[in-house]
Amino acid sequence: MASESNFLSQTLQSITTTKMREQNRRSQVFETRKAKVFESVAAASDDRARLNILLSGFNELSTSNKGISYVDQDRKDTAQNTTRYLEQSYSDPSVSATIIQSFERNLEKKLGQESQRFDFANLYYRLLGEWTDANSKPMEQSEQKEEELDGSFEHVQKYDLQRLKDKFASVVFTPLHTEEVEIDNYLGALFEGDHAEGLLEGIRQANVTFAKTFREQVAPFDRFMLQQCIKALLSNTLLNDEAKSTLSEFTTNEDVLNEISDVLNLRFADLENWSWQADEGMYYEPRRQLNGKYRIMMDMDILQALFLHYIAISWCGHLKSVFVELPKDKKFWSQPKGMTQEEKGRHYFFTGERPSSVNGMILEQRRTFLETLFLSALPSSLAEGGDPYGEDKDDTDDETQTGLGMRQMFLRQLATDVLIRRSLYGEVAVVQSDLQWYATGLPHSTLFAVLRFWGIPEVFITFFKKYAEAPLRMTATPGENVQTRRRGIPITDAFETLFGETVLFCMDVAVNRNSFMTLIRFHDDLYLHGEPSQTASAWQTIEEFVKVFGLDINTSKTGSVYLTDTEKDTELAAKFPSGPVGMGMLQLSDEGNWIIDQKQVTAHVRQLQKQLGQCTSVISWIQTWNACMGRFFQDTFGKPANCFGQAHINAIVETHANMQRTLFEAHAGSVTNYLREQIAERFAEKDIPDSFFFLPEEFGGLGMKNPFITFFVFKDQVMKKPLDRIAEFHKDEKRAYKDAADAFTALTDSEKQRRLRKGLGESSKHESVLDEPFFSLEEFTSHRERYSPHLLRAVNDLMQKPSVRDVHLAKDVAPWFQELSCSHGKGWYDLSSEDKWVMQLYAEELKQRFGALSIVDKNLLPSGIMKMLKKRKITWQLIIWE
Incomplete structure (x- = not known):
């Protein structure tokens, strides 16, 4: 192809x-x-x-x-x-x-x-x-015509794309007016009181100062800064492939970078007179994303993209630095209350220990929120880029560096919190939601009301207004039916992040101030979890917020789960939105279990079968397989952790087995049988060993991922039953209570007197405590979320991801890996856990068939192509438009 x-x-x-x-x-x-x-x-x-x-x-x-x-x-x-x-x-x-x-x-x-x-x-x-042959035939010749395709994942027809364009046009060219005074009053009510007003004034003054300092820069663009901007633009989907190709060539050409710097510095010096310079209109077209979704994307001029990216990311970094002061402020930002001084004194009197929040799960969750989850889509600097979706970011072991990693981290936190709260209090509620066409339909009046509330100077609001009111056209013909945008902003652009996060930070503040909860948000994906009545109150705050700000709840991505060990409060249950709760294909059931949504799996497998069949080569087939079976499903099933237990991994393995039985029904459910047949038909080669398919490319194999191995390398390293760990926590807690009671009983009267004075002071009003029996287990365990080291250890254990247990290197094959190290520069200890599994599994077959653990001489391997193979992104062909 x-x-x-x-x-x-x-x-x-x-x-x-x-x-x-x-x-x-x-x-x-x-x-x-x-x-x-x-x-x-x-x-x-x-x-x-x-x-x-x-x-x-x-x-x-x-x-x-x-x-x-x-x-x-x-x-x-x-x-x-x-x-x-x-x-x-x-x-x-x-x-x-x-x-x-x-x-x-x-x-x-x-x-x-x-x-x-x-x-x-x-x-x-x-x-x-x-x-590389453009005339290669598809692996499967489909007898079904394209126009006959149906199903929710198969809206490929031009008719559906035209519907998407028509819907987009009806939104962006039709203004939605919101009341700036109402928005200002709503936000102002969140900052009532001298302390809150002082914080707000500090933010406003910081914004004025930043705007002045930023604007006074003489020549902000240089070669180094441009390279950072280019790297960010190449990593997201704002620019089309042709523009990206051109942009990538700039990175190593110093002369071109210097020329671009000069032009952009001249443009920055005349910022007040900036315009799109696009009288013929900027073309907006449906563009497929890696996840298969179509989004309406704008073809932006490269120089404009660089110029605007720098301005938007600079403001992003500044606003994140000032906004974070609000949740850090304990007087402003509500959080679960701790013990009073008297409660701390009583605890010391009876136990001899002072409660410390350092030992509690609340502080750990707060640290995670502030350092990782808070405004997670908002970059702190140019180096972080500006893609709120994070779909094109490379893999990294640091979960805090990618949107996907942060979601997986939060998913573990959510699952753990559901277990803990249900065990401690017998009930918990979770609400999940999403905003419908958020960036595309954001009312301009809302945006500018929010910017003014935060004290952004008018000189920049004027600039932002010109940016938002871009001249657009929906056809490829320059100058045809050009209209001014009246609503929304370009998606995947850094300004989407800037404007979108600035508005939704107001929601974060509203939920916390009005409902005393912390909203967890990944751009416009919203999550609430906690005590049911408090969670319901937070959800009502969100519903009120979207009405005032002219936003819409996406009901298809909104749902709740209300778990209780007693009879449900029907009045309270009615306040929650209906629909499922989950992340990817992992859903929280009404019984409190995390299950894989088999309906989604079936739909995706059906589409994957079509997509694999459309591949025109064995290698492109394996690329698609690796991207979908080796990555996509692993992510959407949820990464295994102790909080999900052994049952989760068993369900994943069983689901993979079922998927392969469906995909290769005519080949005994075996992917290798299917590929052998394909290679026999296409190349007349029949005797293909399993090792050739799974061996890493650097050793002459095809590098096909075996999705089962990913889970078998740590299958027995996960807790079998998470509830057993919670039961262990309760035992530890009761044991600590008994030990403290026994120690208290052994105290002399004078020792009790010393504890009383040290814990509660010299005042005689506390003397009656001396005559009290040892305090109750209920009082001992109150505020355990804030102070209990036993609970914190249980939480950390449940949050833990499984460690990998490598297969052992057998003595009889160890010399073969020494030879591999000499011939290909990689030995046993250089391999990943999954590659070790593969190499040990097929070592005997490789040695018997090829006399070594490699198939192709390293010097003859096309290593340049292999690296490009690994970098190449695979796009899901299933279509959902938004």
């Missing part, structure tokens, strides 16, 4: 062709000489003569990985030893014909293994050739 071919640069094509020719040359020479050797062997008169001919051929024949010292030395040692034993056999009858024949079979086997290595190296290049 053409897109695959264009993916490779001419340089890489040339290098790959050169390596392929060298591989073919070596293969032809080897097989020609080998055939002659075997002809001579067949004509030999006896065993010793045959072995002598084989030895001569073995020494002369070039190997597929010739030049690797470890391999060359091993061949040399084998030949020398065999030569000496053969020489001994002429004089020593004890070196029997059986031994001579075993040497003969061993050399024949080694030569056969070399043939296998050459054959599969050739197949590897043929597969690459198919991948």
Whole structure:
């Protein structure tokens, strides 16, 4: 297919062709000489003569990985030893014909293994050739016409895309007027009182100061700053592929970067007169995202994109730094109340220990909120970019660095909190919601009312207004039906992050001030969880907020779960929105269990089957497989953790087994059986070992991911039943209570007097405490969320992700990995846990078939193409438009 071919640069094509020719040359020479050797062997008169001919051929024949010292030395040692034993056999009858024949079979086997290595190296290049061939045929020829497709995930037709464009136009060109005075009054009510008013005034003054300092910059654009902006723009989906290609070429051209800096500095100096300079209108078109969704995206001029990105991200970093002062302020930002001084004194009197919030789960959750979840879509600097969706970010082990990682972290926190609260209080509620077409439909009047409330100077509001009111057209013809945008802002642009987060931070404040809860928010994805009546109050705050601010709740992504060990309060239950709660395909059931939504799985598997069938090469098929089965489903099923228990992993494994049975029903549910059949049909190669599919690309395999291995490397490292850990916590708590009671009973009267004075002071009003029995378990455990180290340990244990347990390196295959380290620069300890699993599993097969743990010589591997293969993003072909 053409897109695959264009993916490779001419340089890489040339290098790959050169390596392929060298591989073919070596293969032809080897097989020609080998055939002659075997002809001579067949004509030999006896065993010793045959072995002598084989030895001569073995020494002369070039190997597929010739030049690797470890391999060359091993061949040399084998030949020398065999030569000496053969020489001994002429004089020593004890070196029997059986031994001579075993040497003969061993050399024949080694030569056969070399043939296998050459054959599969050739197949590897043929597969690459198919991948870059624009005329390759799809893996499956569908008998269903495109216009006959139906189902909620298959809106591919032009009709549906036109509906999307019509809906978009009806929203963005029709203003929605909200009352600025009402919004200002609503927000002002959140800052009543001298302390709150002082905080608000501090934010406003900081914004005025920043605006002045920012505007007074003489030449903010330089080469280094531009490179950061370019990196951010290349990582999100704002620009189309052509613009990205052009932009990527700028990064290493200092002359171009200097010229761009000069132009943008001139533009910045005349900021008050900035305009879009697009009288012919900027084209808006449906553009497919990696998750398969279509979004209406704007084709933005590259220089404008760089200029605007810098301004937006600069404001993002500043506003995040001032907004964070509100949740940090304990007088302003509501949080669960701690003990009074008298309660702390009583606790010390009875236990001899002072309660410390450092030991509690509340402080841990607060730290996570402030350091990771708070305004998570708002970048702190240019280096962080500006994509609120985070769909194109590379993998990283640090969950705090990606939107997906933060969601997984919060999912564990949510699951743990549900377990803890239900165990402690017998009830808990969770609400999930989303805003309908938030960025696209954000009323401009709301946006500017909020910016003015936060004290953004009018000079920048004027600039922001010009940005928001962009001249747009919905057709490809320049100048045709150009209209001024009256609502919303471009999505995936840094200004979406700036404006969107600035408005929704108001929601964060409203929920906390009015309902005394902390709203967890990933851009416009909203989560509430906690005590049911408080959660219901917070949800009512959100409903009121969206009405005042002219926003809409997306009812299709809104739902709640109200769990209680007693009879539900029907009046309270009626306040919660209906619908499921979950993340990805993992949902919280009405019974409090986390289950995989099999209905979603079925729909995605059906679509994946179509998408795999449309692949025009084995390699592109494996790319799609790895992206979907090796990454997408793993993420959407929820990352395993102790809070989900062993049942979660079992459900994932079972779901994967069911998916493969569905995908490969005609091949006994086996992906390898299916690919063997495809390779046999397309390349007339039938005897393909399993190892060739799963072996990492750097060793000459196809690098196909086995989704089961991902979970089996830590399957037995997860808690079997999370509730057992909570039961253990209760035992620890009661044991601590009993120990404290026993210690208190053993105190003398004078020791109690000293505790009383130290805990509650010298006042005589507390003397009656001396006559009280040891305080109740209820009082001992009050405020445990804030102060209990036992509860904190339980929470941390439940939040824990499983550690990997590597398969052991068997002694009989250890030398083979030493050879692999010499031939390919990677040994056992350099491999990932999953690769160790694969290599150990197929080690014997590889050694028997290829005489080594690799298939293709490292020097002949097309490493440049392999790196590009790994970087290339796969787009889901299922379509949901928004």
